[in-house]
Amino acid sequence: MTIQDVIERLQMLRSEHKFTNDFILQKINEIEWKIKREIIDTHEGGDKYPFDGYNACELNVKLIAPAPYSELYIKWVLYQFELVNNAMVNASNSYALFNNDYSAYSLWYTKNNMPISKGNIHSGGYNI
Numbered sequence: 001m002t003i004q005d006v007i008e009r010l011q012m013l014r015s016e017h018k019f020t021n022d023f024i025l026q027k028i029n030e031i032e033w034k035i036k037r038e039i040i041d042t043h044e045g046g047d048k049y050p051f052d053g054y055n056a057c058e059l060n061v062k063l064i065a066p067a068p069y070s071e072l073y074i075k076w077v078l079y080q081f082e083l084v085n086n087a088m089v090n091a092s093n094s095y096a097l098f099n100n101d102y103s104a105y106s107l108w109y110t111k112n113n114m115p116i117s118k119g120n121i122h123s124g125g126y127n128i
Contacts, residue, residue, distance in 0.1 A: 001070035003028055004059040009074050014081075021056065024077055028063070029053045031076045035064050039106050043113040069105035072098055 006028060010019050032051055040046045054061060065072055075098035082091035 001063050001065075001067065001073060002060050003054060003063065006063075006073050006077065007059070010077055013074070014078070019077070019081065021059075023081075025054060025056060027077045027080045028073060030080075031073060032064055035105075039109050040064065043109065043115050045113060046116075065105050069101055069108065072101035072105060075101055 003025065007019070007021060007024055010024060032054070036046075036049065036051045040049050049064060051064070063070060063073060075094060079091055079094035079098050082088075082094050
């Protein structure tokens with residue numbers, strides 16, 4: 001999924017709301033930083049995914065989370081939009097949907113990538 005895909009899906013799903021591209025880009029950057037920091041960088045090979053944030057000229061860049069987990073981007077932006085509009089019940093529902101997708105992606109990534117070792121654990125004088 002690309003940033004442009006997210007923009008188009010949001011416009012299709014919520015045509016009554018006027019999402020600005022700047023708002024969407026800001027929220028995509030936030031969730032990409034979260035994914036990079038909490039999931040990618042805690043596993044070996046995290047340095048293969050450099051991320052410095054996206055700008056308006058990078059709408060066709062492929063986002064980190066692949067399908068079928070890429071729906072988390074849509075749900076994150078919807079959640080953020082509901083917060084800004086003070087629609088707390090909707091925001092709560094949107095966050096629950098986002099969190100399900102984020103957790104599924106995190107589990108999938110951890111299953112397929114070795115977590116970074118933080119050193120040896122010592123128990124009774126033996127390395128475990």
